[in-house]
Amino acid sequence: MLWTMMLDCLRRGGGGRGGLCCTGFFLTLTFALATQLDHRGYQGQPLHPTRNERPKLLLVSFDGFRWDYVDRVPTLNFHALMDEGSKVMQVENTYITKTFPDHYTLVTGLHAETHGIVGNEMYDPDLNASFSMEGPSAYDPRWWAAAEPLWVTNQKQGGRSGGVMWPGSDVKIGGLYPSRYLPYNASVSFERRVETMVAWLAEEEGPRERPGLGGVDFGVLYWEEPDESGHNLGPESSLMDVVIANIDDKLGFLRNELRKKGLYERVNLIVTSDHGMTQLSKDKVIELDQYLDRELYTWVDKSPVVGILPGEGKLEEVFGALVDVNPNMVVYKKEQIPERLHYRHNGRIMPIILEAKEGWTITQNRTMAPHMLGNHGYDNSLPSMHPVFVARGPAFPPP
Numbered sequence: 001m002l003w004t005m006m007l008d009c010l011r012r013g014g015g016g017r018g019g020l021c022c023t024g025f026f027l028t029l030t031f032a033l034a035t036q037l038d039h040r041g042y043q044g045q046p047l048h049p050t051r052n053e054r055p056k057l058l059l060v061s062f063d064g065f066r067w068d069y070v071d072r073v074p075t076l077n078f079h080a081l082m083d084e085g086s087k088v089m090q091v092e093n094t095y096i097t098k099t100f101p102d103h104y105t106l107v108t109g110l111h112a113e114t115h116g117i118v119g120n121e122m123y124d125p126d127l128n129a130s131f132s133m134e135g136p137s138a139y140d141p142r143w144w145a146a147a148e149p150l151w152v153t154n155q156k157q158g159g160r161s162g163g164v165m166w167p168g169s170d171v172k173i174g175g176l177y178p179s180r181y182l183p184y185n186a187s188v189s190f191e192r193r194v195e196t197m198v199a200w201l202a203e204e205e206g207p208r209e210r211p212g213l214g215g216v217d218f219g220v221l222y223w224e225e226p227d228e229s230g231h232n233l234g235p236e237s238s239l240m241d242v243v244i245a246n247i248d249d250k251l252g253f254l255r256n257e258l259r260k261k262g263l264y265e266r267v268n269l270i271v272t273s274d275h276g277m278t279q280l281s282k283d284k285v286i287e288l289d290q291y292l293d294r295e296l297y298t299w300v301d302k303s304p305v306v307g308i309l310p311g312e313g314k315l316e317e318v319f320g321a322l323v324d325v326n327p328n329m330v331v332y333k334k335e336q337i338p339e340r341l342h343y344r345h346n347g348r349i350m351p352i353i354l355e356a357k358e359g360w361t362i363t364q365n366r367t368m369a370p371h372m373l374g375n376h377g378y379d380n381s382l383p384s385m386h387p388v389f390v391a392r393g394p395a396f397p398p399p
């Protein structure tokens, strides 16, 4: 059974050794679990025999929550979930370790080269269009069309899905929006997001032909922290302790809201993230203007993995000008990108990519470098890039 494999793997990861597993693998299996349990719990025990409803699954992402934050300060709520359920020590996420690629991996089980969201900023030569996670292009279904997110799969299987601010969950993908969703709005508080989602989970499941009504059995919920603070403060700052403690309080709020609605024992809850965070230094900056005329190329995505589109016929010139300039910047022609990164087979991956070593920043000119003390996006084999993963509920019995 798929879910038995997943639980075994989760237990291995929770045994104090560094279990490394792909997030998408877990979530795809978890979704299979949630839809295949057929109203029965682990080891065949009825979950709630008086109710005729599908098992419920809530997937929560705290953006940029590195795997080891849970042991940095007291995080009683995270540890309660681990004690009541399961955890993975470190999850190996997908290259590039950025917000949009990894959130789409979480709900598709696919690497970025396959699901097509290869960066937070992209250029598609076939569409002759650019994508920015902060612009209207993020709502263009064509960028998302190569894969099917779990909320769509769930609806196609007769379920009802809810999306609260998760990247892509307010986009019409495969012709469908989530049954219920909130359009992205960063100013909506975490508490309001949780109350909305918990209300949907608590409602009776509505008629399929009226998607705006009734409850959901699968929900995805997103919060911007601790990513934002990690960028601003740097993960090594002691000020991050307060931020992490605050996230744990927020998780406590979610647990309480589920309890208040009688859902805590009925919902499978997964709390995870898209990536970790590492410390930057103003002394670790590589300036491309020192080596290359800007007229020769177009800069597509940001540091630490920069997509470079050389001008017509300029590929060799651009590559030659950059390849040996700094040992802390790896320069790949697209076909040279290591297979283990699964980041080659997509037209949205540029002909040349520049990859900074951990903690380094690539910019055109130092004056343009964002004033950040923390960043992510680096090689997904680095422990600092790995997110947290904890789960509890009927499908995740304690070890």
Ligand SMILES: [Zn+2]
Pocket (backbone or CB within 6 Å): 063, 064, 098, 099, 100, 227, 274, 275
């Ligand atoms: Zn992120």
